[in-house]
Amino acid sequence: MKRFSAGRRRFLTAGAAGAAGLTLAGCDVFDPLLRPNHPVRNAMSSANELTYSAQRALIGREALAKEFSESEIRQGMRPNGSTDPNNVEYMFLRQADFVLYRLQVDGLVDTPTSYSLEQLRNMPARTQITRHDCVEGWSCIAKWTGVPLAAILDEVGVQSNARYCVFHCYDIYSGGLSGGVPYYESIDMLDARHPQTILAYGMNDAALPVANGAPLRVRVERQLGYKMAKYIQRIKLVESFAQIHGGKGGYWEDHGYDWYAGI
Structure with a gap:
């Protein structure tokens, strides 16, 4: 099973990187392919739905992403996106x-x-050493400390019709004439309650650096890096994200990326 899981992780990471990398490359030649209802974009969307269904069917609800030893942290966590x-x-x-x-x-x-940052730091914490897999193709191992998102959800009480956690962030991405769009991301309630989904305020035994998302970022260890929103200011539980910004569930998803980026 370990061999299957590792191979599957590499396969899904490579596949997602290849597809989403069309947009990341910023090459105009690919723009028409990512327009709504284009066959290529529709095929990518279908593949995303297949990955989502397959992971839910093949992997247990609480199956853990691989964790590493401290000796395997060989470099600082590479900053990316907004810094x-x-x-x-x-x-x-x-x-x-x-x-x-x-x-x-x-x-x-x-x-x-x-919650103040001090309140979050005083809650029961989880520390995990995991690998961050970026859609651009690189990966990096780091040690993360934070409060499990499930603990927060238990405190506030989740209503029965809530399906997604939406993370609204402080960083603003270019929006042309619109003046910029705040970064946002979302995950479903199963991933929100996963044991390794934490609101991280610490990295490598120190306070989370600004370049890596201070004061708070989410870690969703079974998904690609762009799902792990940084600079979080608000978590809103919703039944649908259709009316939030571009309606696809995240900033990059509104620009053609897959919503479910499981690995």
Whole structure:
């Protein structure tokens, strides 16, 4: 089973990287292929749905991604995407060392709640050494510490019609004439409650660096790196993300990437 899992992980990572890499490359020749209802984009979407169904069928609900030993951490965690948000609110919080930071958790919950960084650090924590697999093709092993997202969900009380956790972030991505779009991502409730899904505030036995998502990022170890939103300011539980930004469940998904990026 270990041999099958490792091989499957490599296969799915390579497949997802090849497909999503069309957009990452930023090459105009591929733009028509990623337009809505284009056969290539529809084929990619079908493959994504197949991967989602296959992983749910073949892998247990709480099957863990591989964890590593400290000796296998051979380099610092490579930053990617946004590394220094210029959102005014974020810059103010950073200047004060995130003392005034509050994580808002709301939507389809019984008790909407906000948490300070200190409150999150004082909750029972999980530490895990895992490999970050980027859709661009690189990987990196790092040690992450944070509070399990499931613990937060238990505190606020999840309503029965909640299907997704949507992570709203401080970093703003270029939006042309629209003035920019806040980064966002989403996962389903099964992945939200997975034992390795944590809200990380620590990396490699130190506070999470700004370049890697401080003060808080999500780790979803059975998915590709772009699902692991950084600079989180709000978690909203929803029944559907159809009316959120582009309606595909994430910033990159709105630009043609797969929503389910399982590995």
